[in-house]
Amino acid sequence: MSTGIKIENIEKKFSTNPVLKGINLEVPSGQLVSILGSSGCGKTTLLRIVAGLERATSGHVYFDGEQQDSITVEKRAIAMVFQKALLFPNMTIGENVAFSLRASKNPPKDIEKKVDEMLELVKLPGFASRRPGELSGGQEQRVSLARALMSNPKVLLLDEPLSALDANLRVEMRNFIKEIHDSFEMTTLFVTHDQEEAMAISDKIAFMESGVLEQYDFPESFVSTPESRKVAKFFGCRNIFGGKIDGAVFETSFGEFVLQENHGKGELLAVRQEDLILSREESKYSFEARVVSWQFVGSRISVHCDASKTTSTERTEVIVESDRFADFAENEKVFITYDPSRLHVIGRDN
Amino acid sequence: MKVIFRPLFLGLFVFSVFFPFLSIIIWSIAAGWRFPDLLPERYSMRGYSIAFDPNGDIVRGVITSTIIALIVGVIATVIGSAAGRAIAMYNFKMKKAFQFLVLAPLIVPGLAVTMGIQILFIKYGLSDTVRGVILAHLIPTVPYVVMIMSGTFANFDRSYEEQGQVLGASRLTVMRKVTLPMVLPGLAVSFLFAFVISWSEYILTLLVGGAAVKTLPMVLFAFLRGSDLTLVGAASIVFMIPPLILLRFTSKHLVGRTSSVTGLGSV
Numbered sequence: 015m016s017t018g019i020k021i022e023n024i025e026k027k028f029s030t031n032p033v034l035k036g037i038n039l040e041v042p043s044g045q046l047v048s049i050l051g052s053s054g055c056g057k058t059t060l061l062r063i064v065a066g067l068e069r070a071t072s073g074h075v076y077f078d079g080e081q082q083d084s085i086t087v088e089k090r091a092i093a094m095v096f097q098k099a100l101l102f103p104n105m106t107i108g109e110n111v112a113f114s115l116r117a118s119k120n121p122p123k124d125i126e127k128k129v130d131e132m133l134e135l136v137k138l139p140g141f142a143s144r145r146p147g148e149l150s151g152g153q154e155q156r157v158s159l160a161r162a163l164m165s166n167p168k169v170l171l172l173d174e175p176l177s178a179l180d181a182n183l184r185v186e187m188r189n190f191i192k193e194i195h196d197s198f199e200m201t202t203l204f205v206t207h208d209q210e211e212a213m214a215i216s217d218k219i220a221f222m223e224s225g226v227l228e229q230y231d232f233p234e235s236f237v238s239t240p241e242s243r244k245v246a247k248f249f250g251c252r253n254i255f256g257g258k259i260d261g262a263v264f265e266t267s268f269g270e271f272v273l274q275e276n277h278g279k280g281e282l283l284a285v286r287q288e289d290l291i292l293s294r295e296e297s298k299y300s301f302e303a304r305v306v307s308w309q310f311v312g313s314r315i316s317v318h319c320d321a322s323k324t325t326s327t328e329r330t331e332v333i334v335e336s337d338r339f340a341d342f343a344e345n346e347k348v349f350i351t352y353d354p355s356r357l358h359v360i361g362r363d364n
Numbered sequence: 365m366k367v368i369f370r371p372l373f374l375g376l377f378v379f380s381v382f383f384p385f386l387s388i389i390i391w392s393i394a395a396g397w398r399f400p401d402l403l404p405e406r407y408s409m410r411g412y413s414i415a416f417d418p419n420g421d422i423v424r425g426v427i428t429s430t431i432i433a434l435i436v437g438v439i440a441t442v443i444g445s446a447a448g449r450a451i452a453m454y455n456f457k458m459k460k461a462f463q464f465l466v467l468a469p470l471i472v473p474g475l476a477v478t479m480g481i482q483i484l485f486i487k488y489g490l491s492d493t494v495r496g497v498i499l500a501h502l503i504p505t506v507p508y509v510v511m512i513m514s515g516t517f518a519n520f521d522r523s524y525e526e527q528g529q530v531l532g533a534s535r536l537t538v539m540r541k542v543t544l545p546m547v548l549p550g551l552a553v554s555f556l557f558a559f560v561i562s563w564s565e566y567i568l569t570l571l572v573g574g575a576a577v578k579t580l581p582m583v584l585f586a587f588l589r590g591s592d593l594t595l596v597g598a599a600s601i602v603f604m605i606p607p608l609i610l611l612r613f614t615s616k617h618l619v620g621r622t623s624s625v626t627g628l629g630s631v
Contacts, residue, residue, distance in 0.1 A: 067526055087529040094530035100523055104545035117533035117541065165532050 017077045017091065017168040017201050018043040019064065024073035026059055026225075033059050035225040036073070041218075043078075046195045046202040048212035051222035052248075057205045058173055060222070064203060065171050066090050077169060093167035097174045099154035101146035107133070107157055108142030114165030128164070135194075136160040152183045159194065170195070170202040176211065184208075188215050209236075209249060221245055223364075237286070242362035246284045252333040253285040254360070264359065268321040268330045269301040272354050282360040287335040289356040292317060292348050300351040303332055305342045315339040319350065392597030411598030422599050425583035429563055430606060432494060432579060436501040436562035437555045443502070444509025444554060445547075451510065452517035470507045477503060478571045485572055492576035500572040501565055505558040512557065516550030549617035556614040560607045 019041040026034040033056045041047045049057040062068035064075055066087040075082045082090055093114070101110050111129045115121050122128065126142075133141055136156040146154065155175055162170065172191065176184045192215040195202050206212050212219050213233045220230045229241045240246035246254055257266035264271040264283045271283060293300075303319035310316075314337050322330045332350060342348060391397065392411045394404035415422045447466055451459070469477065478500060482491065490496030524546065528538035544551070566581040573579070580603055587596050 065530055067530070087526075088532050088534050092530060093532075094527075096523055096527060098521075098523065100521075100527040102524065102528075102542055102545075113528070113533070113541075114531040117528075117531065117537045161531065171530070 018079075019169060019201055019203070020076040020079070021060070021064065022074045022076065024060065024063060024070045024075070026056070026063065026068070027071045033225050034063075034070070037222075037225075037227050039220055039227060039230060041201055041203065043201055044199045045217040046192070046204060046215060048204045048206055048216040048219045049222060050206055050209060050212040050219050052207055055222045056225040057207075057222050061094075061171050061173050061203060061205045064169070065092055065094050067094075091168035092171055093162035093165045093169075094171040094173065095155070095158050095162050095175045097178055099146075099151070099158040101149075101154055101157055101161075103146055105146075106142065107138070107144045107146065107149070110146065110157060111142070111161045111164055113161055132160045132164055133157075135163075136190075151179050152187060155179065155187065156190070159191070163194070163198065168200060170198075170200050172202065172204045174205055174207065177207070184211065191215060221248065223248075238356075239358050240284060240360060242364050243282055243360055244364050246360060250286075251284045252287045253290070255283045255285070255330070256281060257283060259359065264357070266330070268303075268323055271352065271357055272299060273357060273359070274354050277357070278359045278361050280359045280361040280363075282363055284358045284360050285352060286356065287316065287333045288314075289353055290332070290334040291351040292319075292334050292336065292340070292342065293351060294348060296349045297351050299354055300349040303348055303350050305344060305346050305348055306331070307344070308339065311335065313337065317342070319348065321350070388597045388600050390597075391593050392601050394594055394597070397593075408594075411594040414595055415598040415602050421578065421583045421586070422580070422602060425578055425580035426602060426606070428494070428578060429580040432498055432501065432577075433559045433562040433606075435498050436505055437559040439498070440502055440505040440509050440558035440562075441551055441554045444506045444558075445513045445551065447506070448510045448513025448515075449517045452514040452520075453522060466510050467507050469503045475567055475571075478568055482571055491572060492574045494573075494577055497569050497573040497577045497579070500568040501562040503568065504565065505561045508557045508561065509554040512554045513547070513550050516547050520547060552614040552617045556610055559610055563607055564603075 019039075021037055021039040021041075024034055024037040025032065037056075037060055039047075049060060051057045059068060063070045064082075066082065066085065070083075077091060101107070102113065105113070108126070108129045109116075111132055112125050115125050115128065129142055130139070133139055136159060138153060138156055138160070141149075141153075141157070146157075149157065155178075159175070175191070176187050179187060188211050191202075191204070195215075204212070204216065213236075216233055218231060219233055219236060221228045221236065223244050229236065229245050231239075231241075236245060236249045237251075240249060240251065243254060255264075255266045257264050258281055259265075259273070259277070259279065262273055262275075264273055264277075266283070271285075292305075296302075301321060303321040306318045306320050308315055308317045314335055317334045317336075317339065319332045319334060320329055321332045334350060390404065393407045393409065395406040395408035395410065397404040414420060417423060447462075450456070451463055451466070456462075481500075485491045485496050485500075490499060520543075524542050525538050528542040529535075533541065564581060565579075566585065569577060569579050569582060573582075580599075584596070584599050584603060587599055
């Protein structure tokens, strides 16, 4: 059985410097939730509070409705994996994996068998008698994960466990973590600064910025319906236009966008660069612009356009990304077509 | 030229280090060694038979010194490790002052301090007792342990302890199974230093222990005055043995893989 986590109004100050400004978060039992944010946003501090390694200035943490504030780290039903594998250098791999069993009051008799099974599970069979220094970074991190799972935690806390690994290994390891999570079905909090990583494996993502939980949502929602400018920018939306809603249209300095029903309220419009199409012909939902420059981004091409009206002194840059590039010339007049169903009005400007 | 100089220098170096020992070894088995002779005419084990007399002063001195040095070694290592850890890993008010106070005995002559605390020792009945001598020996030993252990703990990553805790281990278990094995080289070297300093301490023992606590250095000094050089030689050899035995067991922490502890590097 796994455990649901409830984080209630957690605040944390280091001396007078507020690091967490009232975080509320509920993680249903058995889910994998990523806490995403750039460095210094407080995500690791939040995880350490859930683990009990750090004390919150105010607020509470509940596991299955049970308040954890006065429960010490070692008594909480958690296990945590850190950025570094932190394998105890004075023990073999097997002894490392068995650590939680040996540290418990009633060590089970079949420790060796359990260790072998666990090493098998993390795809390191026969490694029990090796020493930590003989393993690669990815292997060490898998041992660290095995060691954490061995304590049979109800909540698994992962503090950027992949950020010390190289790119290819990261992809492999994140899938592996997802696999492990799915087979154990244990509630997992995964702290990361890598949005791709978070998008790939999470049931939901909690996005933090400067000690505030900006948005807690399904991965795809961060792309389609970001709630604030910061979220939109972090998730790679490059076109955020200022303006105002007038009936069914959003008015900007360079033209009007036709909105669909149930659009939100706000003074910012997010249009993702991959939802725009460049063409020479005008269409029902298009506006005029000039091609300024272009750049290859991987297999795609990113075209910078200037949509500002000739009468306006202010330049409005629009970025269009597509997988092929018709031979537009520099300074050529083009029409940029948008899809009304892909427009999103952002509520908060921060 | 180089080919000649290297062995020559090495030979000189070894000779200058070991010559005093050599003469002590010879003296300890000489039965009369007069001036023009390069080596003694006759040899005898008289020195050693007196030195190893179970009821003699030397054997009793060895026992007293060993007990005192072992206790001082343990206490200094425990206190110094705690202080060293605090200095290396935590920030607290008056940290600089604390650091200075801990290391002050290395700078201020121990003799001056002892003159002052002797009055206190007499007042609390510690004068002329083994307890008092042990307490006095902590003055020069603790600072060394603090220096060694603050260096050890500065290189110790506290995350290992947190890793132990999040795996369900209590603080005591974490200390026993995680921290202690990782700082063991520092502890071994600390104990060695404290033991050796206490073992060879003379002035503090004399002032605090008076004539009542007869450690080996006290006995040795008495013999030196007696000018029986054979006996002095044998007693000196006995004096050197325990630290050498201890060094044998801790030397692996002084050099080699874990040499960062003392900064001596690999020799």
